Structure formats: C-alpha cells, structure tokens
Amino acid sequence: MTRPEEIELRIVPVLATLALLATPALAQQAGHQGMNHQGMDHSKMMQPTAANPYGPAEMDMHQKMMAAKGADAGETWIRKMIEHHRGAVAMSQIALRSSQNAEVRGEAQKAITSQNREIATLNAMLRKMGKPAQ
Known part of the structure; x- marks a missing residue:
C-alpha cells in the first residue's frame, strides 16, 4: 500500500x-478578457496592403465562422467548416488578382476548385441531415 x-x-x-x-x-x-473592446475598430488593423491584401477576407471568414451554429456539435462543425472553406476561396481569389507568380496563381486556382468541392460536400451532408444548406 x-x-x-x-x-x-x-x-x-x-x-x-x-x-x-x-x-x-x-x-x-x-x-484578453479584461480588455475593453468597445470602440475598437478591428477593420483598421486589417487594412489590405500590397504585401498582405487578405485582411478583410480573413476578418469576414472569422466573423462568419464564429456566428455559424447548428443544433448539435456535428452540424455546427459542418457550418463552421463551410465558412472556413469559403474564406479559403475568397483568399485564393485575391491571390489570383494580386499575384503575378504563375505557381501561386495555379495553386490558388486549384484551391478554389477543391474548396468549392468541399463546400458542396458539406452542404450535401446538411441536406442529408434534413438541414438547410448554407
């Protein structure tokens, strides 16, 4: 013992x-919890620049992911992932417009195709669960 x-x-x-x-x-x-967030304009921190034009798309994705909810953990995960993939599409579209690098542009185009495929799969899962697609 x-x-x-x-x-x-x-x-x-x-x-x-x-x-x-x-x-x-x-x-x-x-x-972080003790910080006063009232009056803070996060959009100013996310202003696009030539080197980093992704801020607004990232902020939009983050807000939509935080707002995505479902009736259970599985549905919530699906809805958050849809917004995550949409964010990847938005960022890839920005890369296509902003980058002259052929390899980056090619990967961005591939990302758009694959992320849209994932969004379709996740929406099909929602419909199969009897839930509205988003």
Whole structure:
C-alpha cells in the first residue's frame, strides 16, 4: 500500500509542472478578457496592403465562422467548416488578382476548385441531415 507522503512526493512535481505550463495561457486569457473592446475598430488593423491584401477576407471568414451554429456539435462543425472553406476561396481569389507568380496563381486556382468541392460536400451532408444548406 502506498503511503500518503509517497503520493504527495509524486503529485507535487506534476502539479508544479502543470501550473508552470498553464500560467502563460491563463495570464493571456485573463488579460484578453479584461480588455475593453468597445470602440475598437478591428477593420483598421486589417487594412489590405500590397504585401498582405487578405485582411478583410480573413476578418469576414472569422466573423462568419464564429456566428455559424447548428443544433448539435456535428452540424455546427459542418457550418463552421463551410465558412472556413469559403474564406479559403475568397483568399485564393485575391491571390489570383494580386499575384503575378504563375505557381501561386495555379495553386490558388486549384484551391478554389477543391474548396468549392468541399463546400458542396458539406452542404450535401446538411441536406442529408434534413438541414438547410448554407
């Protein structure tokens, strides 16, 4: 039988390690929750530039993913993934317009095709579940 002091000797280092690992994440979360987001214009942080024209598309995708909800975890996942794939399409369309690199443009076109295929598959799953497509 293990004595209580032996258990304590085993548990304390584990708890100390967990506390050290969790502290940065907890501090970051606490700091973010304590921030006043009223009056912040996130769109200014996402202004497109020649080197990074994707900000508005990323923000749109993020907002739509956060808003996507279903009746259960499976439906919610499908709806969030549809918005994720739509975001990839939007970013790929920007790459087609903005990049002169033939290889980038080719991959962007392939991404548009594959992401649209994924969106169709996910919408078919919703319809099969008796849910409206999005």
